[in-house]
Amino acid sequence: MSTTRFPKSVFGVGEEPDPRFTLANERTFLAWNRTALALIAGGVALEAFGLDLHEGLRLAASILLVVAGLVIPIVAWLEWKQTERALRTGNALPGARSSIVLAVVVSAVGLLVLLGVLLR
Structure with missing residues (x-):
């Protein structure tokens, strides 16, 4: 059990898992980033290119994408911690909340862009 690695709430419990699982967990975290x-x-591109879409809907879609880009790394960090802790303690792996966040955001942005095209 190591207490010098960050975060202590993860690395201060349980035993070292197979490194392949820890590295896979880290790769997943980096993929979410x-x-x-x-x-x-x-x-940024959606707004910068100023596509011929309804302006308000284009702006809403742009903001939603940027906000999701800010939120997903935080959710991914929390998931990384939960997964790493589960690996170290032998508990069941947690579900992935970031997947549902991404699915909802992409669907909402798609709907906003579709409406932006139809209402221009």
Whole structure:
């Protein structure tokens, strides 16, 4: 049990799991961060290119993408911690909340863009 690694709430409990599982958990966390960067870039691009969409709906979609890009890394960090703790303590792995966040955001943005096209 190591108490010098951060965060102590994760690494201060249980036993070291198989490194492959820990590294897979980290790769998943990093993938969610890349997804967040893509969401932010998409939100900026949607507004910067000024596509011929209903202005208010385009702005709403852009804001939603950027906000999701800000929220998803936080949710991913919490999921990484829960998963790593579960691996260390031998408990069941938690579900993924970030997946539902992403699904809702992408659906909402798609709906806003569709309405933006139809109402221009």
